[in-house]
Amino acid sequence: MPQLNSALTRLKPSAISDVFDRAAQLRANGQKLFDFSVGEPDFDTPAAICEAGIKAINDGKTRYTAVDGTPELKQAIAAKFRRDNGLDFALDQIVVASGAKPLLAVAIQAVAGPGDEVILPTPCWTSHVGMIDLCGAEAKLVECGMDSGFKITPNQLRAVLTAKTRLLLLCSPSNPTGAVYSADELAALGKVLADFPGVWVLSDDLYEHIVFAPNIFATLAEVAPELRDRILTVNGVSKSYAMTGWRIGYAAGPTQWVNAIRKVFSQSNGGPCSISQAASVEALNGPQDFLETWRATYQRRRDLAVSILAQAPGLELATPEGAFYIFPNCAKLLGKETPQGRKIETSSDFCTLLLEQHNVVTVPGAGFFCDPYFRISIATSEDVIQDGCQRIVDAINTLRTAHCVKN
Structure with a gap:
């Protein structure tokens, strides 16, 4: 049997791809998701830029x-x-x-x-x-x-x-x-x-x-x-x-x-x-003026998300200085249990809870070589941020201290 390049064994499966795959399955089943996983702007490409591309086509x-x-x-x-x-x-x-x-x-x-x-x-x-x-x-x-x-x-x-x-x-x-x-x-x-x-x-x-x-x-x-x-x-x-x-x-x-x-x-x-x-x-x-308009929109979204997430007990976060991500620390949630009795041991466990029980898509910190954190993208509407971040707070409020089994 021919062999593949051995360098490929150095590559690890992407935690981000796993999240995308799970979210796609839920969407296919008709679930409405509050998606904070996508790392791309939700704005349309400005019209003048699109027109320049069209002109290039028309000009051969x-x-x-x-x-x-x-x-x-x-x-x-x-x-x-x-x-x-x-x-x-x-x-x-x-x-x-x-x-x-x-x-x-x-x-x-x-x-x-x-x-x-x-x-x-x-x-x-x-x-x-x-x-x-x-x-x-x-x-x-x-x-x-x-x-x-x-x-x-x-x-x-x-x-x-x-x-x-x-x-x-x-x-x-x-x-x-x-x-x-x-x-x-x-x-x-x-x-x-x-x-x-x-x-x-x-x-x-x-x-x-x-x-x-x-x-x-x-x-x-x-x-x-x-x-x-x-x-x-x-x-x-x-x-x-x-x-x-x-x-x-x-x-x-x-x-x-x-x-x-x-x-x-x-x-x-x-x-x-x-x-x-x-x-x-x-x-x-x-023209570059729209860049400031978009930046102000992202900043408003950031402030909204941070204000809601700050109400979550045990969640720690730093206010981001740029980009369109928030990276909270969920270390104080580890060891707690979901209402179904599932223990939260990693950020991946917490992100799975958010996705499967609350329809919120986030990315675990393991995907960025840092646990126990998770990533939220604010490149989405304020309505999604409002409802989705509140769902994260609600999910955390349902967690309870794990029961200890005594001999």
Whole structure:
């Protein structure tokens, strides 16, 4: 019998996929669900962006493009970095792909391999770990709890950097916690990294435009210019512009690193969709005023969800600073029993209770390498947030102290 690639044995089943599968079964059975699992905006792509895509079709822009993106889109990306981040990149320092996910995966593959370590603060997006596993490197997970705002500290970073370290991966605003690194916090990490010149840095900035006042977005290449020759900044149009299905991500950074990504793509990927690239030019160059409207909507939803969840006895949560997630700690609920006598031992048990007994879809913290937490997405209507979060509170109020059996 032919064998599969042994690297696949390093991949773990996704807890997020399991939640999606269970929720799909309940929907198929006619259940109404309060879904807090989906990590994508619920807004429609703005009309002007859609019209740019339609115009591209009508103008016949339906052929192959360069494997790393059209010159027009690269120019728009360069302008975006200058406008929003004070960063100047030549066009050959920019690469476009069919989504940020393959960019992140290939960027890691380009600098890390067997025997190397990649530092990854947790909680983290589950695919970050899978990407590291597939290239044969070791994910060095650094636990960053609620007490540190779910952020790695300079002391933690210095303690885990070794001769084997090839890459630090930072995500801000964070999926799943909503944590946002301030400029000062990033600068402090940059001072540590300055002492380790052999370490690359990958900055995942996908939620850049979803940052709640008084927090202000900053990115490492912006605040630590002395490190720019080893920082790759990855972004995209999916989260900020409600373009998840258009599949356009982009990255900018050192020519050596970008050329390595381009080299891999030349053998493994076709160019990104020409229509999506034309629409993305409009997204980046066109009016940006709706971004503030959407941000304010997310902040209002966050405040509503936090105000309701704060009424749940035993549930601890930090108010997220950005993105559209809340990441409560349910440790004080462990050991309790449901009215049916089922004991809650993990966040997965609690999320199962919410789904099967209260029709609320959440994602257990194990999916983000952090237990006992769970993730709630607020990328949904205020009505769903109001009713769904109240159901979570009600579910917690039904839990009772487990009975002890005495001999």
